Amino acid sequence: AQTVTQSQPEMSVQEAETVTLSCTYDTSESDYYLFWYKQPPSRQMILVIRQEAYKQQNATENRFSVNFQKAAKSFSLKISDSQLGDAAMYFCAYRSTPQGGSEKLVFGKGTKLTVNP
């Protein structure tokens, strides 16, 4: 079974600075999908960024980018120019392809990000 580990329960960053959240995962599959979700106090789960494992190029969405290291099974999230609205819980998640047999998301335990003004 796949597992996802987020080793940083809490992180903090100054407004306008850059922060990197860590995520590692364990799988025997060669193709899969990886995601970062944001959960603000409103509880809504918001998709931040996603990566297909077969793509070597790291995904980027505005101020959010990932460092995907497939061999190391690492998928870190970088937030540039941090804003107060970025404060939230961030969850890393793994999903198999349809050929992998399971379409469920496997989540890490999350990292609580605080942004200091």
Added chain:
Amino acid sequence: NAGVMQNPRHLVRRRGQEARLRCSPMKGHSHVYWYRQLPEEGLKFMVYLQKENIIDESGMPKERFSAEFPKEGPSILRIQQVVRGDSAAYFCASSPPLGQGGYGYTFGSGTRLTVV
């Protein structure tokens, strides 16, 4: 285009009562997933359904919990004889089939169940 609709947003039940949580997927989405989030934890998979079919219920507790996604109407997660340990946030998500339109989920806002 409405997102995934969950209701109620908050639900309080006494021990021993039944809890019914509803989820209407996004228009065009035929796959529904239920997840449970305990305090200070990530989301844990419970069940994956398509219309009138349970595809994967490997995360469902063996007793008291059931789920359905009928041909018409919302998906329902039912918890019978609730206990304090059932207190959690329950999230529903929907997606199109992976080969049709993407591989991301859309989550609802969750139902916070409190058992008193």
